[in-house]
Amino acid sequence: MAQMGEPLIAINDLRKTYGRGEAAVAALDGLQLNVAAGSLYGLLGPNGAGKTTALRILCTLLAPDSGTVRVAGVDALAEPRVVRGLLGYVAQEVAIDKILTGRELLQLQGDLYHLDRAQRQRRIAELVDLLGMGDWIDRRCGGYSGGMRRRLDLASGLLHSPRLLVLDEPTVGLDIESRAAIWRVLRQLCDGGTTVLLSSHYLEEVDALADRLAILEAGRVIAEGTPAVLKQALGGDRVTLRVREFSDAEEATRVQRLLQACPGVRQVVVNQAQGYSLNLVVEHDGVAEQLRRQLAGADLPVFALAQSRPSLDDVYLQATGRTLMDAELAVAGSRDAKAERKQSMR
Numbered sequence: 001m002a003q004m005g006e007p008l009i010a011i012n013d014l015r016k017t018y019g020r021g022e023a024a025v026a027a028l029d030g031l032q033l034n035v036a037a038g039s040l041y042g043l044l045g046p047n048g049a050g051k052t053t054a055l056r057i058l059c060t061l062l063a064p065d066s067g068t069v070r071v072a073g074v075d076a077l078a079e080p081r082v083v084r085g086l087l088g089y090v091a092q093e094v095a096i097d098k099i100l101t102g103r104e105l106l107q108l109q110g111d112l113y114h115l116d117r118a119q120r121q122r123r124i125a126e127l128v129d130l131l132g133m134g135d136w137i138d139r140r141c142g143g144y145s146g147g148m149r150r151r152l153d154l155a156s157g158l159l160h161s162p163r164l165l166v167l168d169e170p171t172v173g174l175d176i177e178s179r180a181a182i183w184r185v186l187r188q189l190c191d192g193g194t195t196v197l198l199s200s201h202y203l204e205e206v207d208a209l210a211d212r213l214a215i216l217e218a219g220r221v222i223a224e225g226t227p228a229v230l231k232q233a234l235g236g237d238r239v240t241l242r243v244r245e246f247s248d249a250e251e252a253t254r255v256q257r258l259l260q261a262c263p264g265v266r267q268v269v270v271n272q273a274q275g276y277s278l279n280l281v282v283e284h285d286g287v288a289e290q291l292r293r294q295l296a297g298a299d300l301p302v303f304a305l306a307q308s309r310p311s312l313d314d315v316y317l318q319a320t321g322r323t324l325m326d327a328e329l330a331v332a333g334s335r336d337a338k339a340e341r342k343q344s345m346r
C-alpha cells in the first residue's frame with residue numbers, strides 16, 4: 001500500500017550494468033528519483049545517460065541489478081503485473097504496423113487491455129478528438145508522418161486511462177508545431193490528474209512545460225528541482241556585450257578588471273577568440289546599462305547588447321562543466337573510438 005505522502009514513483013539506488021568484464025557498461029549507477037502524483041516530470045540528459053534504461057525498468061520491461069522501484073506504493077519488481085496496469089508506456093522507437101489503419105491498431109490495443117467493445121469505441125473516439133487525429137485515423141499507418149505516428153503512439157499509451165504516463169522522447173525529430181501539439185496534450189492530461197514522466201533532449205520545452213526535472217549523467221541524477229529554482233540557484237542574468245577589438249591583451253585585462261569592479265557584476269569572461277565579445281553574469285536588470293556607460297567612458301562603445309535569464313542549458317553547464325550539446329558530441333566521439341578499437345583488435 002502507498003504510504004501517506006509517498007510519491008507516485010519512488011526509485012531508490014537503482015543500478016544496472018549491461019554486459020560483463022571489459023565490455024560492461026554501467027547504465028545506471030545509483031539512480032534516485034521521486035515523482036509526485038499529478039506532476040509533469042522531465043528527465044534530461046545526453047545520449048547514453050541512462051534515461052531509456054531507467055524508464056524501461058520503471059515500466060517492468062527490464063530487470064535492474066539492484067535497487068527498488070515503487071509505483072503508487074506497489075513494488076514494481078515483486079508485482080510487475082499490478083504496476084503495468086497502472087501505467088502507459090510510449091517507447092523511444094516504436095515499430096508500427098503499416099497495413100492497418102490507426103483506428104484498427106487502437107482497437108487491437110484495446111483488446112489487449114481487455115476493454116469491452118463499447119468502452120473501447122468510446123475511449124478511441126475521445127483520444128482521436130484529444131490528439132486531433134480525425135482526418136487521418138482511418139488511413140493506413142504506412143503513410144503517416146513522424147508527427148502522426150507519435151500521436152498514435154501516445155493514443156496507444158493512453159487507451160486504458162492510466163494514472164501514470166511514461167514517455168521516452170515523445171517529441172524527438174518532430175517539427176515545432178507537432179512538438180507543441182504533443183506538449184499541449186501532455187499538459188492537459190496532467191491538469192486532468194494524470195502523472196506524466198518523460199525524457200527529452202529539448203531543454204527549452206522541459207523548461208517551459210515540466211513542473212520538475214532531473215538531469216541525468218552517467219546513470220545518476222546530478223541536478224533536480226523545478227526549472228525556476230534550478231535556474232535561480234545559478235543566479236543572475238547572462239549579458240553579452242559586443243565592443244571593438246582590443247588593441248592588445250593588456251587592454252582586454254584592463255577592461256575585464258573595470259567590469260569586474262562594477263557593482264552587481266558577478267563574473268566576466270572576455271572571449272579572446274572572437275576578439276570583441278564580453279560575457280557577464282549580472283545580478284539585476286539595471287546593471288547592463290551601467291556597464292554600457294562605463295565602457296563608453298573607457299573608449300569602448302558597445303555595438304550590441306543581449307541579456308537573458310539563465311537557461312536550463314546554463315544549469316546543465318554548471319552541473320557538468322559542459323553544455324548538453326558538448327556532452328552528446330563527447331558520447332558520440334567515445335563511441336567512435338570504441339568502434340575503432342574493436343576494429344583494430346580484429
Ligand SMILES: Nc1ncnc2c1ncn2[C@@H]1O[C@H](COP(=O)(O)OP(=O)(O)OP(=O)(O)O)[C@@H](O)[C@H]1O
Nearest residue numbers: 018019025027045046047048049050051052053054
Ligand atoms: N541492450 C543494451 N546492451 C548494452 N548496452 C546498452 C544496452 N542498452 C543501453 N546500453 C548502454 O547503456 C547506457 C545507457 O543507455 P540508455 O539507452 O539508457 O541511454 P539514454 O539516456 O536513453 O540515451 P539516448 O538519449 O541516446 O536515448 C549507454 O551507454 C548504452 O550504450
Ligand SMILES: [Mg+2]
Nearest residue numbers: 051052092168
Ligand atoms: Mg534513450
